[in-house]
Each structure stands twice: as structure tokens, then as C-alpha cells.
Amino acid sequence: MTDRNQPILETRALGKRFSIGTRFSAEGRRTVHAVDNVSLTVRRGETVGLVGESGCGKSTLARCLVRLYDISDGQLIFEGDDITGKSLAELRPLRRRLQMVFQDPSASLNPRRRVGDLVAEPLRIHTKLSSAEIARRVAELFDLVGLLPDHVMRYPHEFSGGQRQRVGIARAIALNPDLVVLDEPVSALDVSVQAQIVNLLADLQEKLNLTYVFIAHDLSVVRQVSTRIAVMYLGSIVEEGPAEEVFATPAHPYSQALISAVPIVETTPGGMRKRIILTGDVPSPLKPPPGCRFHPRCPVAQDRCRTERPQVRDFRPGRKVACHFPVAS
Structure with a gap:
């Protein structure tokens, strides 16, 4: 029986930075703070939904979780083993247990x-399977x-988008992984x-005892599939x-x-639910704002929010929030 309280993957203050430009350019080398101080625990058998606007770092975090990107700060723990600094050779035995499904099935399959x-x-x-055994598998x-x-x-171009994504899923589960990171696996597909x-993903999770990190910007989909949600x-x-x-x-x-x-x-008793419209654009990760990163767009920001960055803290049992003035409902 699956123990849903047992962590399979943990990030501890994980960060990923990219340097862009060159020292010969007018602005010199600049740093993109793509992922910053993310601590997240994924328990065996659950689905953690990761949501946020485009450009908030979800896909970068996904690639960090499966070590497709090297990690700039913090730790990545897989089943109690720190894999943050492991070499490609050391990671190879783990690849079969840690897989990923990409957003665009057309781009992820060799045409x-x-x-x-x-x-x-x-x-x-x-594996050491024979050709006949591989064909059967x-x-x-x-x-x-x-x-x-x-x-x-057939070749990838002979399939529809949904069929190509099924091929990507088949490739991801071929080695019976423990954890699959799904980077917006349905965003490029028609609603039906x-x-x-x-x-299909729900059926496979039940049959194969899979653990998912499900990344999307469509909250309706995330709500349908997720055990827990992390907002980024x-x-x-x-x-x-x-x-x-x-x-x-x-x-x-x-x-x-x-x-x-x-x-x-x-x-609601008074009519439709009130829509909250955020003003302004998401700040650039090249120059994150001081204090709370959300304060330039926050409708309830106060002076403290502009100078002091809130830390993620326990809000209620099982709930965490990084806000100086969380909404008590």
C-alpha cells in the first residue's frame, strides 16, 4: 500500500539563475533569477499541481526537478539522496526512476x-532486454x-497532437518510473x-503507482488532477x-x-463571484522588486511589503503562505 506521507522528492531553498549577455555588450552580463528559494515536498503517490502565470518559472523548476538543468542554489533530494551536484554518470541510474513529459509533443519527438x-x-x-522483449514492451x-x-x-507527423502526447507519455513510463514531472502536458491540445x-494520466497513476508533479496555468485542469497545489x-x-x-x-x-x-x-448569494483584476505586468526576473515580489501588483500591499520579503510559513495545518498579511477566510 502506498504511503502518501513518505517524501519521494524534496527541494530545499532551490534556486536557478541564468547569465545572459556578454561582457562586451553595453549592459554586460546580467542574471535572470528564474527560480528562487523554492522549498517543496512531493509525497509518494500524490499529484502536486504547480500553477502560475506564464513566465513565473514553472518550466524551469520542472527541468531542475529532473536535473535537466544544473541547480544554482539549495538542494534537490530524491528518496533521501542528495542529487544536487551529481554528475551525468551518477545520475544515469536515476533517470529510469525520474521522468518527464514535455509541453509540446511535436517538439519533443524526433520527426x-x-x-x-x-x-x-x-x-x-x-535495460538489457533483447530486441524481441523490447518489441513486446x-x-x-x-x-x-x-x-x-x-x-x-509511423512517424510523429502522422499523428494528431493528442496521439503524439500519448507517445510522449508512453516513452516516459517505459522504464516504470517512480515520479513523472508533467510540464503543461495538455496546454497545446484541444479541450476535448x-x-x-x-x-489517461489518472488511469496510469492508479495502475502503475505513479507520483506526479503536474504543471499548468489552467487552474480548472489542476484542480481536477491535484492532491495538493503550489502557487508560483x-x-x-x-x-x-x-x-x-x-x-x-x-x-x-x-x-x-x-x-x-x-x-x-x-x-454567490449576490450573483457571480467577484473577479480580481491585477494591474501591471509581472516584473522582470532580471531585476526582481525589493521586499515581496508581488507588492507592485498587490491590491493590499503595505509599507512592510515593499521592504521586507515574506518567508513561507505555516498558515493553517497543511497550509503554507508567503505573505505578511494573508487573507483569513
Whole structure:
């Protein structure tokens, strides 16, 4: 039986910075603070939904979680083992247990290779299976994700977007991973196809005892699939808690604004739910604002918010928030 209280992945004050420009340019080298001081625990068997506006660092964090990016600060712990500074050779045995599904299935599949070969590739690299055994495993994987046996001989361009994403999922689960990071896996798909992929992911999680980190900017989808939700703004997590609680009683002003934009059928006694409109744009990660990073757009910001950066703290049992003045609902 899966122990949902057992951490499988932890980040401790994790940060990722990128240097851009050159010393010969007018502005010299500048630093992009893509992910900053993120501490997150993913427990075995659950789905952690990571949400936020475009450009808030979700995809960068996803690539850090599977060590596709080197980490600038903090620690990344996988099943109690610090993998922050491991070399590519040291990471290789972990690759089969830690997989990723990318946002754009067209860009993540080599157009010059048949999809059967693409799904078989991790099996050739990480296992000692014979060619016949690999072929049987690929056929089994195609059946698991709802593709036909003769699809193995086709090229990616011969599939629809939803089918290509099924191929990407088949490749990700080929080695029976423990954790799959899903970087906006349905955002490039039609609404009806999104529902099919979400249902497929739920079925696979139950059959294969998978743990998910599900990244999206569509909060309706995240609410449907997530056990817990972490809300991200400008590289940092500002709120975290059980999915239904965060949706019902968001504590951070940014979470409130995001959730107010989600279409609902229910109405409040006075009519439709009030929409919170944020003013201004997301500040540049090249020059994050002092104090709370959200304060230039926050409708309830006070002087303290402009000078002192709030730390993530316990707000209620199972709930965390990084705000000096969280909303008590």
C-alpha cells in the first residue's frame, strides 16, 4: 500500500539563475533569477499541481526537478539522496526512476524516427532486454496509452497532437518510473483531447503507482488532477496546500486573483463571484522588486511589503503562505 506521507522528492531553498549577455555588450552580463528559494515536498503517490502565470518559472523548476538543468542554489533530494551536484554518470541510474513529459509533443519527438523507436530508446539504453522483449514492451506501452499496435511504424507527423502526447507519455513510463514531472502536458491540445489525456494520466497513476508533479496555468485542469497545489509567482512559491482548500479559501492575494478567473457554475448569494483584476505586468526576473515580489501588483500591499520579503510559513495545518498579511477566510 502506498504511503502518501513518505517524501519521494524534496527541494530545499532551490534556486536557478541564468547569465545572459556578454561582457562586451553595453549592459554586460546580467542574471535572470528564474527560480528562487523554492522549498517543496512531493509525497509518494500524490499529484502536486504547480500553477502560475506564464513566465513565473514553472518550466524551469520542472527541468531542475529532473536535473535537466544544473541547480544554482539549495538542494534537490530524491528518496533521501542528495542529487544536487551529481554528475551525468551518477545520475544515469536515476533517470529510469525520474521522468518527464514535455509541453509540446511535436517538439519533443524526433520527426525523423518512427515512434516505436522513440519509445524503445530508453529500454535500449537502460535495460538489457533483447530486441524481441523490447518489441513486446513497446506494444504493451502503446496499448496502455491507447494507441494501436501498427502505430509503432509511423512517424510523429502522422499523428494528431493528442496521439503524439500519448507517445510522449508512453516513452516516459517505459522504464516504470517512480515520479513523472508533467510540464503543461495538455496546454497545446484541444479541450476535448485535454480531457482524454487527463483521464489517461489518472488511469496510469492508479495502475502503475505513479507520483506526479503536474504543471499548468489552467487552474480548472489542476484542480481536477491535484492532491495538493503550489502557487508560483516570479520564481517563488507563494502558497501551498490541499487542492480543494486552496481553491475554496486562497490565502495569498495572488492566489485569490488566479482563482477568481476560473469559470464556475455556482454563484454567490449576490450573483457571480467577484473577479480580481491585477494591474501591471509581472516584473522582470532580471531585476526582481525589493521586499515581496508581488507588492507592485498587490491590491493590499503595505509599507512592510515593499521592504521586507515574506518567508513561507505555516498558515493553517497543511497550509503554507508567503505573505505578511494573508487573507483569513
